[in-house]
Amino acid sequence: MATDKSKVARRYDRWSGLYDFIDTFPGFGRAEKRWRREAIDMLDLQPGDRVLDVGTGTGLIVPWIADKLDSGKVIGTDISEKMLERARERVEKLSLSSKAEFVKDDAEAMMFPDASFDKVIATYTLTTIPDPAAMMKEIHRVLKPGGILVLLDTGPPTETKGNTLYYWMKFTARLFGYTDISRDPYKILAEAPPLTKCEERRYYATTVYLMSLKKAGA
Numbered sequence: 001m002a003t004d005k006s007k008v009a010r011r012y013d014r015w016s017g018l019y020d021f022i023d024t025f026p027g028f029g030r031a032e033k034r035w036r037r038e039a040i041d042m043l044d045l046q047p048g049d050r051v052l053d054v055g056t057g058t059g060l061i062v063p064w065i066a067d068k069l070d071s072g073k074v075i076g077t078d079i080s081e082k083m084l085e086r087a088r089e090r091v092e093k094l095s096l097s098s099k100a101e102f103v104k105d106d107a108e109a110m111m112f113p114d115a116s117f118d119k120v121i122a123t124y125t126l127t128t129i130p131d132p133a134a135m136m137k138e139i140h141r142v143l144k145p146g147g148i149l150v151l152l153d154t155g156p157p158t159e160t161k162g163n164t165l166y167y168w169m170k171f172t173a174r175l176f177g178y179t180d181i182s183r184d185p186y187k188i189l190a191e192a193p194p195l196t197k198c199e200e201r202r203y204y205a206t207t208v209y210l211m212s213l214k215k216a217g218a
């Protein structure tokens with residue numbers, strides 16, 4: 001069931017003050033940080049890279065990306081102005097504003113020209129965005145040939161050991177973030193413009209996936 005975009009933005013506006021608490025939550029928070037770090041490693045950042053963080057939220061991963069960029073830029077986008085405010089505060093405090101920028105933008109209809117990013121990352125956005133197919137189309141469009149996409153998200157487990165955790169997560173994710181973790185990433189990718197999967201890792205009884213994918217070309 002798709003959720004209205006403005007409803008999603010309002011929900012995240014309301015949650016913006018509490019959002020980072022999840023990242024420091026004992027147990028899950030520590031694992032979360034590790035997965036995010038691994039996701040950034042998968043980007044294989046190179047000097048001069050232009051990186052897009054789609055649905056950046058409070059920009060949790062942006063300073064880590066900026067830190068690894070010798071030159072180049074990371075741009076975080078979101079439809080929630082309040083989440084973006086938090087993100088801007090974060091990079092300003094860390095004096096990283098020259099390497100990181102945030103803009104309000106709809107991931108289903110991006111403002112960027114074709115082939116404008118070397119790398120794209122989306123952490124927990126594919127399951128939140130009302131139209132994931134539109135987002136995948138846009139990501140493919142803005143990625144340069146040979147560009148890399150990294151997805152970190154939650155989804156149906158690939159092993160039965162994850163079933164109990166999955167049903168609990170599915171309920172809470174829907175309640176708090178209009179997030180639909182029943183979306184099958186393989187189905188979404190199969191129906192999206194072609195990207196070649198380079199690597200996939202699973203965590204949390206296989207309910208969390210991390211994938212890197214490459215656009216054909218250069």
Ligand SMILES: C[S@@+](CC[C@H](N)C(=O)[O-])C[C@H]1O[C@@H](n2cnc3c(N)ncnc32)[C@H](O)[C@@H]1O
Binds near residue numbers: 055057060078083106
């Ligand atoms: C679960 S949060 C993830 C935030 C961040 N990527 C992270 O890992 O903490 C999902 C984010 O996607 C944003 N979002 C939802 N629909 C969007 C859209 N159409 N365009 C841009 N951002 C969107 C929400 O506002 C929210 O900040």
